[in-house]
Amino acid sequence: MKIALSVLFILVAAAFGQVSAAISAQAQMLQLPDHPQHADQHALATEQSLLGCGSVTTAHGERPLWEFGSDASAPQPLGDVARALRKEKMTARKADKVFEKQGS
Helix, strand or coil: CHHHHHHHHHHHHHHHHHHHCCCCCCCCCCCCCCCCCCCCCCCCCCCCCCCCCCCCCCCCCCCCHHHCCCCCCCCCCHHHHHHHHHHHHHHCCCCCCCCCCCCC
8 A cells, every 4th residue: 555655656746747847947037017106205185084074063061071070989909908808708707517527
């Protein structure tokens, strides 16, 4: 089986070798496309609004967000949070009976 696969591989490689001989061996000049206006200076386009309309409109009763203030209180320091959790853990209800695993 190995011999048959080896022979098949050699035949296929030889066939591809024959096909590649059809490609011309002559050197060819590389021709890049020319874009003459690529780096020329020209006038900018007219300004366009991204919003779709040219003017700013406001509705009756609209107020900026900064006037409402923030409902969130100042963040609590991490040390205070840790102390509160430690105190809560110490005052938490403990089990009345403790069972220990005996034997294996």
